[in-house]
Amino acid sequence: MERSKLAVAAAFLSGLGLFDAALAPILARLGAVSPMAAFEFWGMGSLAGLFGLLVGVLALWPTGSGGKSGRPLSLFGVAAGAVLFLVIAFNAASGGSYPPINDVTTDLADPPAFADDPSGRGRDMGYPSDFVDAATASYRDLVPIETANPPDRALELAAQTAAGLGWQVVRTDRATGTVLARQTTAIFRFVDDIVIRVRPRGAGSVVDLRSKSRDGRGDIGANAIRIRAFAEAYPR
Numbered sequence: 001m002e003r004s005k006l007a008v009a010a011a012f013l014s015g016l017g018l019f020d021a022a023l024a025p026i027l028a029r030l031g032a033v034s035p036m037a038a039f040e041f042w043g044m045g046s047l048a049g050l051f052g053l054l055v056g057v058l059a060l061w062p063t064g065s066g067g068k069s070g071r072p073l074s075l076f077g078v079a080a081g082a083v084l085f086l087v088i089a090f091n092a093a094s095g096g097s098y099p100p101i102n103d104v105t106t107d108l109a110d111p112p113a114f115a116d117d118p119s120g121r122g123r124d125m126g127y128p129s130d131f132v133d134a135a136t137a138s139y140r141d142l143v144p145i146e147t148a149n150p151p152d153r154a155l156e157l158a159a160q161t162a163a164g165l166g167w168q169v170v171r172t173d174r175a176t177g178t179v180l181a182r183q184t185t186a187i188f189r190f191v192d193d194i195v196i197r198v199r200p201r202g203a204g205s206v207v208d209l210r211s212k213s214r215d216g217r218g219d220i221g222a223n224a225i226r227i228r229a230f231a232e233a234y235p236r
């Protein structure tokens with residue numbers, strides 16, 4: 001019995017998609033490729049899996065009543081492609097409610113400033129003006145943190161809180177009242193940079209944060225979630 005070419009193609013595409021999608025984060029964790037390259041590689045694998053799903057569906061007829069062999073291959077193409085489709089759908093649904101920005105702060109009028117580009121790429125670290133409207137609409141809950149602690153103590157607590165959340169504290173600068181930190185994502189090893197600023201206010205202090213991703217434009221809400229976690233953990 002002749003084997004269905006559609007079934008073979010479905011199995012190949014979906015198998016390749018699964019392989020690429022699994023390999024991409026491994027390459028990122030090993031440092032073999034950049035996080036963005038790994039993510040794009042994952043995207044190509046997912047796309048191959050979606051094609052495998054479609055071809056697998058088409059292959060069900062000739063391998064069923066069409067008189068050709070290869071039914072297990074077509075079923076594999078459908079199943080593997082469906083897994084990748086569900087992963088893509090879940091990620092799309094998770095990020096759908098967040099604005100397509102990757103730089104979030106508690107003070108849009110006067111964002112905490114990075115002294116330079118922590119990645120060493122020479123990026124413009126000014127807050128993007130076209131992010132302001134989206135951030136204002138989506139992140140009204142992200143406000144400065146007021147504390148009764150004097151600035152030196154507030155800065156010390158800021159560094160301790162950052163470390164307690166698993167962030168890598170890069171530098172604490174008492175002269176400027178800032179803490180520079182970073183956090184790396186678990187899967188693709190994307191790096192987000194954080195600057196915490198402490199200023200005196202009355203007898204206490206006000207603490208502001210800014211969290212910025214090094215890659216991409218959207219962040220699926222990661223920077224806002226990070227700031228919320230800090231605000232909840234920071235002792236007043």
